[in-house]
Amino acid sequence: MLLAVLIANSEGNILVERLNGVPIEETLHWRSFLVRLGAENLKGVKNEELLVACHKSVYVVYTVLGGVSIYVVGKDEYDELVLSEVIYVITSIVRDACGKAPSERLFLDKYGKICLCLDEIVWKGLLENTEKDRIKRLIRLKPPSEI
Secondary structure, three states, rough: OOEEEEEEEEEOOEEEEEEOOOOOOHHHHHHHHHHHHHHHHOOOOOOOOEEEEEEEEEEEEEEEEEEEEEEEEEEEOHHHHHHHHHHHHHHHHHHHHHHOOOOOHHHHHHHHHHHEEEHHHEEEEEEEEOHHHHHHHHHHOOOOHOO
């Protein structure tokens, strides 16, 4: 199961959070753990260079894209190889939605579109789509008020 997809700015403020199968009492722990992990390890990392960690028998794959950090957490069949594919799709979609590697401001300007794309990639803890063209086609089917 994909436990979490989290996107934060360079200061560690969470911009997007999707948690699945994480008990309410552990939510704060995972937020602070991921932000701390990024603060310690993402300084000086190139755009889209993947880092991997393991914590409490789950895998964490994370990276930097422009002014945002992206974290994907999975367990069981969602090991670091599957998570690297998931994070690759997420970074591609975010880059395409923003037109380039996003600053925090650009990311927030495209927030609605990015959230729709994330919902098409991961739904209720399961990987749904990894093809960029299909994802773009699916979000066009949403009513304009949701974009």
